[in-house]
Structure formats: structure tokens, C-alpha cells
Amino acid sequence: MRPTIDDLLATARVVSLPLRTRFRGIDHREALLLEGPRGATEFSPFVEYDDAEAATWLAAALDFGWGDEPAVFRSSVRVNATLPVVEPGRVAEVLDRFSGCRTVKVKVADPGQRLEEEVARVRAVREYLGPEGRIRLDANGGWTVDEAERAVHALAEFDLEYVEQPCESVDELAQVRERIRYMGIGVAADESVRKAEDPLAVARAGAADLLVIKAQPLGGIAAAERIIAEAGLPVVVSSALDTSVGLSMGAHLAAAVPQLEYDCGLGTAALLTADVTDAPLTPIDGAVPVRRIDLSAGLLDRHEASADRRDWWLDRLRRCYALLDALDE
The missing domain is CATH 3.30.390.10 (Enolase-like, N-terminal domain)
Incomplete structure (x- = not known):
């Protein structure tokens, strides 16, 4: 009830x-x-x-x-670090807060940012991680198809895992995916899932290699589980800059996914200077536990x-x- x-x-x-x-x-x-x-x-x-x-x-x-x-398959979830648009000299300062994270999601396509600035920022991330770390980009739909292709070419030398929502529409995502397929860099859909009237349209169109799934925007864990099952694509469970309570919701969703191939975007409590609990859900050794949060x-x-x-x-x-x-x- x-x-x-x-x-x-x-x-x-x-x-x-x-x-x-x-x-x-x-x-x-x-x-x-x-x-x-x-x-x-x-x-x-x-x-x-x-x-x-x-x-x-x-x-x-x-x-x-x-x-x-939800029924869960794991007690902890590996997470990525999230890098806002910062100067290259601040990259280490930000990433040091994400204990043990082997993957970094780099925000790109910010208004006013030049491509050479983004190259410098991603280069600093690769230097921080070393050759074994994973780098993914998140453009939040900020590029045109041509801009996305140009940016991926410029950043491909840093061994990208995938690029998230390079453009706004499903058709544009499909075009970018086709253009960069030969480089072995996948396309992930985020806004085309969580802000769409039909969250499965991007999967049916073959416009993405994986989906970014967020519990709150999709109506909760049960609703998100149905979308994951019907889409039939790998997923990254992520957050929307939540408090530790919202991150706990995301962690429970990630724990309920039978096959979880990618590190998840659930480490963003590290971007906050304060939280609502004395035991925040911040990354420890690259993972967050799957647990409920006690409010302080x-x-x-x-x-x-x-x-x-x-x-x-x-x-x-x-x-x-x-x-x-x-x-x-």
C-alpha cells in the first residue's frame, strides 16, 4: 500500500x-x-x-x-570515479578521493570547453591511472555527431572504454556508434533511457552497446529491473549525484543485476563535502557495500x-x- x-x-x-x-x-x-x-x-x-x-x-x-x-547477487559493487570538468592540475586531487577505483568517468562536452582542454584533462587521467586503468567519457548529449566523432578520434589514444551519451537523440547515437565502431569504442545511452518516453527505444534501434541505468529516474528498482531484462544489453548502474541514501538504492539495484560486467557510477558521495549519515557510502578499495543507510x-x-x-x-x-x-x- x-x-x-x-x-x-x-x-x-x-x-x-x-x-x-x-x-x-x-x-x-x-x-x-x-x-x-x-x-x-x-x-x-x-x-x-x-x-x-x-x-x-x-x-x-x-x-x-x-x-x-530486491533479491541480490552480491554484497558489494565495484564503482568508477567521476571527474568533473577541472583543470588537469586538479585531476589527482579529485581522484584521490575515490579509494581503489580502477575506472574513471570523465565529464566532457561542457559548454565553453575546447577539445584541446579535454584532451589535456583525459591525458592527466591516464597518467594518474597508468596503463591498466579504464577511462570512459560522459558527454551528456552535448556534441553533434561530427563533434562526437572528432572528439573520440582525438581522445582514442588514451584507450577509452566507451563514450556515454555523446549526442542527444537516438538517431544521432546510432550514427556515432556506426562511425566509431571500427575503433572498438562502444556507445552507452543514459539520457536516451532515463529521460525518454520509451526507455527501450534506444536498444531496439541498435543505437547503443550498453545502457546506463539509474534507479530514481526510472521509477525504482523493480521498474529498472524490467527495463534491463527487456533491453538485453549490458548495463552500468549509476546515480544522479545522490546522497548516500540514493546511492544505496542504486547499489541495491546493481546487486540485483545477474550479470554486471562494468564498474558502476555509484561512488559520487566522494564529490560531496557532507552527507546525511555518519557512515557515507563512499568507495573503499574501489567498491561500495550493498546496505541500507541510517540517517544522522x-x-x-x-x-x-x-x-x-x-x-x-x-x-x-x-x-x-x-x-x-x-x-x-
Whole structure:
């Protein structure tokens, strides 16, 4: 049974957590935390998302806090480090926070970045990792097809694992995949899965070699498991710059995937300077454990969002809950 909106409001806490490095254009990550019978859960769609998209994230929070526990195949999940757009001289400083991670996801295609700057940043990552480490790129749909091809050619010397969402549309992904296939560099789809009306369209179109799967944007662990099963492609389970609670949701999803070939994007608590628990889900020896998170009352108080931001989130919670109710009807 779905909890009532009053049940949710009774435990809702809104936090604003500072980031170590500016990421996705923000310096603080806001999130709304809830307590269900299964434990703490998270509702944290980015502030620019409309209510229809955000309601799917609420469905995920309710699934994790009130739904069935998924069956899991592993007790820990190997994760990648995530490198925001930083100067090459800061690469080691950022990556040192990701203990034992053998894979680095490098953010690229940032507005205003020149290709030679991205080459310098990726070169610094390769020097940090050595020859055995793995490098993947994430463009967040920021390139045209021609720009993507040019960038992959320029960066291929650093032995890329794959490039994530190089372009925005499924058709563009298919074109890029065809153009770079001969180099042995795969194409991963992220936004074309989590922001699409049909998350399976990219798989049916043969436009990607693997899918990036995120529990919150897809409506929760059970919904994500169905998409993984139907897509029939390898997956990387990732996060959306969540608190440790949201990362726990992602870790449970990753643990429920029978075949997990790639390191997952669930180490991003290392990008936060604060969290909502005394035992954050940060990488240890390149992995995170699959466990529930105990909220810290002291940290929730310390990082509580301002009154106007709290009201904004609670209003958003009410609107998204009403959308879920309407869909059920």
C-alpha cells in the first residue's frame, strides 16, 4: 500500500549538501529524505525537472522505502570515479578521493570547453591511472555527431572504454556508434533511457552497446529491473549525484543485476563535502557495500535547507504525489 501524503510529510527532511567541485552547474545538492518501513529513502530530482518527470523519482523513493526488497547477487559493487570538468592540475586531487577505483568517468562536452582542454584533462587521467586503468567519457548529449566523432578520434589514444551519451537523440547515437565502431569504442545511452518516453527505444534501434541505468529516474528498482531484462544489453548502474541514501538504492539495484560486467557510477558521495549519515557510502578499495543507510539527526539538522527551499520541496512532493495518484486512477 502506498503511504499517504501525510505519512510522507511527517518524516520529510530537506537538505542542501555542498559539493567539493562545481558539478552540473551547481555548488550544492538538494534532496528530500523520507523514512519508510524499509528504511531511509530519497526523492531528489534536479530542480529544473518538471513535475511529470519528478513524479517518477517519487515513485522510486516510495518503492525503496515501502516496496519489496530486491533479491541480490552480491554484497558489494565495484564503482568508477567521476571527474568533473577541472583543470588537469586538479585531476589527482579529485581522484584521490575515490579509494581503489580502477575506472574513471570523465565529464566532457561542457559548454565553453575546447577539445584541446579535454584532451589535456583525459591525458592527466591516464597518467594518474597508468596503463591498466579504464577511462570512459560522459558527454551528456552535448556534441553533434561530427563533434562526437572528432572528439573520440582525438581522445582514442588514451584507450577509452566507451563514450556515454555523446549526442542527444537516438538517431544521432546510432550514427556515432556506426562511425566509431571500427575503433572498438562502444556507445552507452543514459539520457536516451532515463529521460525518454520509451526507455527501450534506444536498444531496439541498435543505437547503443550498453545502457546506463539509474534507479530514481526510472521509477525504482523493480521498474529498472524490467527495463534491463527487456533491453538485453549490458548495463552500468549509476546515480544522479545522490546522497548516500540514493546511492544505496542504486547499489541495491546493481546487486540485483545477474550479470554486471562494468564498474558502476555509484561512488559520487566522494564529490560531496557532507552527507546525511555518519557512515557515507563512499568507495573503499574501489567498491561500495550493498546496505541500507541510517540517517544522522545531527547531520540532517546541520545541513537542513533554508525555510523557503524546504517549502519549495514540500510543495513539489505534494504535486508529484498527486500526479502518481492520478496515474493510478
